[in-house]
Structures are given as C-alpha cells and as structure tokens.
Amino acid sequence: MGNAADEGMKLVDDYIDAETGLLVCGKCHTRKQKRISFLGEERIVCCLCRCAAEELEKAEKERRDRETLEDISRLKSAGLQDKTFFGYTFINCDETHSCAGYAHRYAEHFEEFQKKGQGLLLWGDVGTGKTFLAGCIANALMDRNIPVLMTSFPKLVNALGGVYSGERNEYLQSLNRYKLLIIDDLGVERDTPYVLETVYLVIDERYKSGKPFIITTNLSLQELQNPADLEHGRIYDRIMERCTPVAFSGRNYRTDRGRANRESVSGILRG
Ligand SMILES: [Zn+2]
The missing domain is CATH 3.40.50.300 (P-loop containing nucleotide triphosphate hydrolases)
Structure with a gap:
C-alpha cells in the first residue's frame, strides 16, 4: 500500500530510445529531442513532448480566458x-x-x-x-x-x-x-x-x-x-x-x- 503511494509521488524518468538515440518523455513516451540539419551538419535539439505541449497550450488558454474576463470587466466599467x-x-x-x-x-x-x-x-x-x-x-x-x-x-x-x-x-x-x-x-x-x-x-x-x-x-x-x-x-x-x-x-x-x-x-x- 505504501508502495502505491510512493509510485504516485515518484517523478517519471525520461529515457533514451535505443533505436533512435533520442531522449523520450517518461510520462507520455513521445520525443523530447529531434535531429535537425544545420549548416550541413546533423544536430540534436530539444523539442516539446506531447504532454509538455499540452501543458503549454492549457496555460496559454487559461491566460487568454483570464484576459477575456479582464476585457469584459473593463468593458463593463466603461459601458x-x-x-x-x-x-x-x-x-x-x-x-x-x-x-x-x-x-x-x-x-x-x-x-x-x-x-x-x-x-x-x-x-x-x-x-x-x-x-x-x-x-x-x-x-x-x-x-x-x-x-x-x-x-x-x-x-x-x-x-x-x-x-x-x-x-x-x-x-x-x-x-x-x-x-x-x-x-x-x-x-x-x-x-x-x-x-x-x-x-x-x-x-x-x-x-x-x-x-x-x-x-x-x-x-x-x-x-x-x-x-x-x-x-x-x-x-x-x-x-x-x-x-x-x-x-x-x-x-x-x-x-x-x-x-x-x-x-x-x-x-x-x-x-
Ligand atoms: Zn511528456
């Protein structure tokens, strides 16, 4: 029982995908890195895994909703x-x-x-x-x-x-x-x-x-x-x-x- 609680608390670990050699998110299992071609050289750069992208989108939407509410209250106090x-x-x-x-x-x-x-x-x-x-x-x-x-x-x-x-x-x-x-x-x-x-x-x-x-x-x-x-x-x-x-x-x-x-x-x- 104690183990189950520990499991929930534990941070999931990212890992390297054996096939591609790229970092993968331990939570959503999509890539956190990608290969790009830069001045004829191949490089590995960071990218957003799916859960991080969703997280970002959610925060963005919350910010927009908050702004809309502020716009409305401004409209009302002026109108x-x-x-x-x-x-x-x-x-x-x-x-x-x-x-x-x-x-x-x-x-x-x-x-x-x-x-x-x-x-x-x-x-x-x-x-x-x-x-x-x-x-x-x-x-x-x-x-x-x-x-x-x-x-x-x-x-x-x-x-x-x-x-x-x-x-x-x-x-x-x-x-x-x-x-x-x-x-x-x-x-x-x-x-x-x-x-x-x-x-x-x-x-x-x-x-x-x-x-x-x-x-x-x-x-x-x-x-x-x-x-x-x-x-x-x-x-x-x-x-x-x-x-x-x-x-x-x-x-x-x-x-x-x-x-x-x-x-x-x-x-x-x-x-
Ligand atoms: Zn993720």
Missing part, C-alpha cells in the same frame, strides 16, 4: 454608467415577465439586428422593468465581449457640456465605437432648447452611423407618434424608424407593424 446596472442580468431576470423573451432574443440575435441597424424602443409606465431588461441586454452582450454603452440623456448632456464646441462632433462620433448604444429614460431630461438640440445631435449621429440603439422611455407610443412640435418630431421620427417598439405594461406586448423591415425584426423577437 455601464450606473453601478446598479451591473446587477441587471438575465440570470436575475424574472422570465415570466412578458417582455423578457423579446429582450433575450434581441441579445441572442444581436448580430442580425446590428446588420439591419435595428434597435428597440422600450416604452411604458414607470416600474415595468424597461431599464432592467435594457441592462440585461447590455450585460449579455458585454459578456460576449461586444462593447455597449448604457447611459442617459442627462448624462450625455452633462458630458457634452464639458466638451469644447469644436470637439462636440468628435465626442458624438466616439459613441459609435460602441456596437450598441442604450439611452435610458428619454423624456426625463429638461425640456430646454439646448437640451433638446443635444438630444437631437446624439440621436441623429447614431441614426446616420446606421448602428443600433435602444431607447427606454415613459412616454407613450401615441406621444412619440404625435410630437408637439418639429423639434421633438425630428428626434422621435428617427427613433421610430430604427427602433422596434416594445410596450411595457407588465403584461402586454405590442409592435408597430408599419414597416417591412420591422416585420422581419419582430419575427426574430417573437422567436
């Missing part, structure tokens, strides 16, 4: 502008929520939506889970190493306020490095001409980039379809064109079936 968003994940999601499936499928099929430049308009009353499900989408994509920015208009207005007017365009365009832009709570920002203009610039830049964005809002679809004036209208029009409306009432879901592109998008969302 989630509110600490509470970190906990908004599908794992914490009540799957019986009527809109959870749509959010899930949007994240799952993101590459298709990205090609179409299609986002979502999550609209409905306060406390129906719009921000939560938007956050679930953000976290799910960043877990796949896809850069997402989840922010709000008050935060964007604030950030743009600190940028020289000459660099505003650059700042707005820099938002396009995010594959998905999520802007939470449209309509809570102050309704001044300056703020309205900023909201328009952000939406218009994203619209022109052809990249998808998700908007959450307490405004009703009726309010968005019947804007009070031209200034609101040009914002809402761009949102309505690129974002499939998903109604949050806690129970109901409705999509606007007005456009052909939206039809196919809605198809994917319904699964």
Whole structure:
C-alpha cells in the first residue's frame, strides 16, 4: 500500500530510445529531442513532448480566458454608467415577465439586428422593468465581449457640456465605437432648447452611423407618434424608424407593424 503511494509521488524518468538515440518523455513516451540539419551538419535539439505541449497550450488558454474576463470587466466599467446596472442580468431576470423573451432574443440575435441597424424602443409606465431588461441586454452582450454603452440623456448632456464646441462632433462620433448604444429614460431630461438640440445631435449621429440603439422611455407610443412640435418630431421620427417598439405594461406586448423591415425584426423577437 505504501508502495502505491510512493509510485504516485515518484517523478517519471525520461529515457533514451535505443533505436533512435533520442531522449523520450517518461510520462507520455513521445520525443523530447529531434535531429535537425544545420549548416550541413546533423544536430540534436530539444523539442516539446506531447504532454509538455499540452501543458503549454492549457496555460496559454487559461491566460487568454483570464484576459477575456479582464476585457469584459473593463468593458463593463466603461459601458455601464450606473453601478446598479451591473446587477441587471438575465440570470436575475424574472422570465415570466412578458417582455423578457423579446429582450433575450434581441441579445441572442444581436448580430442580425446590428446588420439591419435595428434597435428597440422600450416604452411604458414607470416600474415595468424597461431599464432592467435594457441592462440585461447590455450585460449579455458585454459578456460576449461586444462593447455597449448604457447611459442617459442627462448624462450625455452633462458630458457634452464639458466638451469644447469644436470637439462636440468628435465626442458624438466616439459613441459609435460602441456596437450598441442604450439611452435610458428619454423624456426625463429638461425640456430646454439646448437640451433638446443635444438630444437631437446624439440621436441623429447614431441614426446616420446606421448602428443600433435602444431607447427606454415613459412616454407613450401615441406621444412619440404625435410630437408637439418639429423639434421633438425630428428626434422621435428617427427613433421610430430604427427602433422596434416594445410596450411595457407588465403584461402586454405590442409592435408597430408599419414597416417591412420591422416585420422581419419582430419575427426574430417573437422567436
Ligand atoms: Zn511528456
């Protein structure tokens, strides 16, 4: 019995293969040396036996996995502008929520939506889970190493306020490095001409980039379809064109079936 334990502890010895004269690994029984021709001379050089090569590959994979995790945590700290968003994940999601499936499928099929430049308009009353499900989408994509920015208009207005007017365009365009832009709570920002203009610039830049964005809002679809004036209208029009409306009432879901592109998008969302 003691012998068996000793056997396990003992290091396996490498040996010389009688036929080739080369060193062989005592563990995996593949060569640790090979013959090469160097300046017309034959030489014996070291090489990796199979188990050493596997060992190396495993360490390499662990390093890559660790780096990916670090990349993801960097993505999240840059992309989630509110600490509470970190906990908004599908794992914490009540799957019986009527809109959870749509959010899930949007994240799952993101590459298709990205090609179409299609986002979502999550609209409905306060406390129906719009921000939560938007956050679930953000976290799910960043877990796949896809850069997402989840922010709000008050935060964007604030950030743009600190940028020289000459660099505003650059700042707005820099938002396009995010594959998905999520802007939470449209309509809570102050309704001044300056703020309205900023909201328009952000939406218009994203619209022109052809990249998808998700908007959450307490405004009703009726309010968005019947804007009070031209200034609101040009914002809402761009949102309505690129974002499939998903109604949050806690129970109901409705999509606007007005456009052909939206039809196919809605198809994917319904699964
Ligand atoms: Zn070996």
